[in-house]
Amino acid sequence: MTIMPKRSFPSPGGPEAQRCIQPLPAGILAAAKRAFTTRRVALDLAAGIERNAAPRAGDVVLAEVETLGQHRRLEDIHGRRVTLNEGDRILVAYGDRYAPDQFEAHVPATSGPCALVAGGGVAAEVLRRSARVRDATRILPLGILVDATGRRLNLRDFAMKSAPGGGLPSAAARVIAVVGSSMNAGKTTAISAMVRGALRSGQKVAVIKVTGTGSGGDLWAQRDAGAGLALDFTDAGHASTHRLTDAQRLEIFRTLLRRCRQEPGIDTIFVEVADGLLFGESARLVLSGAFRGEVDALVLAAADAMGALYGEGWLIGHGLAPLALTGAFTASPIAADEVRAHARTPVLARGELADGALAADRHPGRQPMGRVA
Incomplete structure (x- = not known):
């Protein structure tokens, strides 16, 4: 990377500390491969990079690919999976990850070499990984993007804003949440099928994914299925929801839900909660009074037969009666x-979901989930 003249800015930590800001060489951002997680960021605000600074979740970082590993492609802002090469420069966001099938990873404490832990563009330090995946692709952060005042560019600053107050055209839309027995249980596939079923019954639908790690695959799947509106937590300013506070996850849920209700004519809103119910963050969200007060019905997606039965028992044991059981296990008629x-x-x-098995007539009013009798 070409070294340009540096500027010093007062550090938030005190006047005696200085931050090292390096102006951006012309064209360097345009030439970088830009990840899905950064799609809402206004790159025209970027005036420089801050080097050797402790990262924060959501900070946008320019990095160089050092060694290819598990993720050999990067999903760009348009959904194309761009092939990575060693030496490529990429624009990604720092974030945490919790994925039993891949990695557990945290935002690193320093700006040193770290890993690309998600194909949608998340930089973190790996704590542990599944034996079924390769070591993570290693990247070298070159610096965190900053604007002309020295302020870091962070995903939170570009989050979608929902208009406050006023009537909501789709306030009466039915809300169906899909939860899972685990990662890769079939939640996204189930929602895509339910979207098709709802469309066949003449409904207009929206889909939101409220937790997970930044990647556009689920969004593109729902848009391809015909959802009139599809949003996820990255639209609310987060590369990942792992290690956020419970209050932050609820705020993401409320923000996305409110945006869907502002869309005229929405009859049903499908909500995906990532990972499985044994993951504490997912469980606390689903069991919260705020979530239950907004959701009319739950569908459980499970990877296998025992997961389906345990998951059903878990939900009923917590006072929630699922509307249906579905997921990867239903691919086998024997398991079903x-x-x-x-x-x-x-x-x-x-x-059956795609044929409209759950596409009830349009509801004249919402009926939030009740407890099992």
Whole structure:
């Protein structure tokens, strides 16, 4: 990287500390491969990079690919999976990750070499990984983007804003949340099928993903299925929801839900909660009074038959009756029949959801979830 003249800015830590700001060489950002997580960031505000600064979640960082590992492609702001090469410069965001099938990773304490822990563009330091995946792709941060005043560019500064007050055109929209037994249980596939089923019944639908790690695959899937509006937590200013406070996750949920209700004509809003119910962050969100007060029904997606039955029991044990059981296990008619033999809840395969099995007539008013009798 070409070294340009440096400028010093007072540090928030005190007048005696100085921050090292390096102006951006012309064209360097345009040439970088820009990740999905940064798609809302106004790069025209970037005037320099701050080097050797402790990162914060959401900070946008210019980095160089050092060694290719698990993620050999980077999802760009348009959804294309761009091939990575060693030496490529990329624009990603610092964030945490919790993914039992891949990595657990935290925002590093320093600006030193770290890892690309998600294909959507999340930089972090790996704590542990699944034996089923390669070591993470290693990257060298070159600096955090800053504006002309020295302020860091952070995803939170570019979060979607919902208009306060006033009537909500889709306030009566039915809200159906899909939760899972685990990561990769079939939640996104189930929602895509339910979107198709709702469209067949003449409904207009919206989809929100309220937790997870930044990646556009789920959003593109719902838009392809026909959702009139599809949003996720990155629209609310977060590269990831892992290690946020419970209050922050609820605020993401409320922000995205309110934006959907501001969209005229929405009949049903589908909500995806990432990972499984054994993950404390997901469980606390689903069990919170604020979440339950906004959601009319729950659907459980499970990876296998035992996961479906345990998940059903978990929900019922916490006073929540799922509307249906679905997920990857329903790909096997044998596994689906095993669950039907023991479950209290209807089992619906992907095709049944797409045919409109849960697309009830438009509801004249909301009916938030009640407790199991």
